Amino acid sequence: MANNFVDHKDRWLLIANGEFEYPILFIKSWLPFNAWYCNNYPHHKNKDRPILEDMKLDNNLFITRIIALLQNDDEDAIIFQTNLVKLHNNLESFKVPNATENISFKSLNYRINPKTSFLKTYRNHNYKVEIVTPISPNFYKIRIDILNASNRNIFLYNHTKYDKLHLIADSSFISLSQANKDIILGGFDAINPKLKESLIVTKKSESLPTITQILFKNDSQLLAQAIIEILYNIRCILFHGEIQPSKDNLKIYEPAFYMLKQLIKSLD
Structure with missing residues (x-):
């Protein structure tokens, strides 16, 4: 995303001068969290993204505390769940950092897509x-085959990167029928390593039983991973000045701060 810091500099100066409380509190809360995870994952040499990817899958204090707060019904859990609902609602209401590339529990790349193959007859x-x-995390060996009734390969595509533009520009792909193209592109989208998924379901029977206001997917492990990704995303757009600093937009940092504050307590 483009850095809008210069365009929004006057509004950011208001934040720096303390006009907006919760973004500042969120930043202050992120700093000890940052120190904790850098200390616990030293092999990543203070690089946020690889640390957070490990953290999502590791049995560490931070993610296990999120899972406990999602599953329990004590006072601390209810407070956390209430702020989670509020964060979701604010993200949907205010569409940050913008309407086309907004951060949302409804469409989020928070893990590597577990689906690595697509088959169809x-x-x-x-x-x-x-x-x-x-x-590597950003490069994949992609193979696409179409076999006819005689098991002969009538189309073969190999590439060392997941790149749809490269596929559709391939001369052999261009010569295929539209039906064949549509099937291949559907499969290509299905195995996208950075596939965006929804943590919101439509059926109450499939939702997390401890939260009734929003139908979050009944998978505390995945929801915990998504919460880490959301918190990191809103941290980035704040640190990099990518969120337009309006009063409404910055409301997302109130529930985010309280959630992060609760989680940090588990790291003592």
């Missing part, structure tokens, strides 16, 4: 789209 043809081997 259509009109005696077999289609396979797969990530063969992850090469």
Whole structure:
């Protein structure tokens, strides 16, 4: 995202001068959290993103506390759950950092897509789209095959990066029928390593039983990972000046601060 700090400098100066309380409190709360995770994951050399990816999957104090607060019904859990609902509602109401690239529990890339292959049979043809081997966090060996009824390969695509523009510009892909293209592109989207997922469900039977106001997915582990990702995302748009500093937009930092404050207490 582009850095809008210069465009919003007058409003950010108001924040620096203490006109907005909760963004400042959120920043102050993030600092000890930052110190804790850098100290606990020294092999990542203070790099936030790889640390947080490990933290999401590790049995550490921070994520286990989130899970406990999501699952329990004591006073601390109710406070945390209330602020989580408020954070979700504020994110949906104010669309930060902007309407087209907003942070939301409804569409969030918070984990590597567990789906690495797509198979389909259509009109005696077999289609396979797969990530063969992850090469690095941002580079993947992609293979796509179309086999006819005789099991002969009529289309083969290999690339060392997940890149849709590269696929659709491939001359062999261009020569395919529209039906074949649509199936391949559907499979390609399905295995997207950075697929955005929703943590909001439509059926109460599939929702987290401890929270009734919003139907969060009944998976505390995944929801905890998503909460870490959301907190980090709103930290980044604040630290980098990417959020337009309006009174409404900055309301997201009130529940975020209280959630982070509760979680930090578990790190003592």
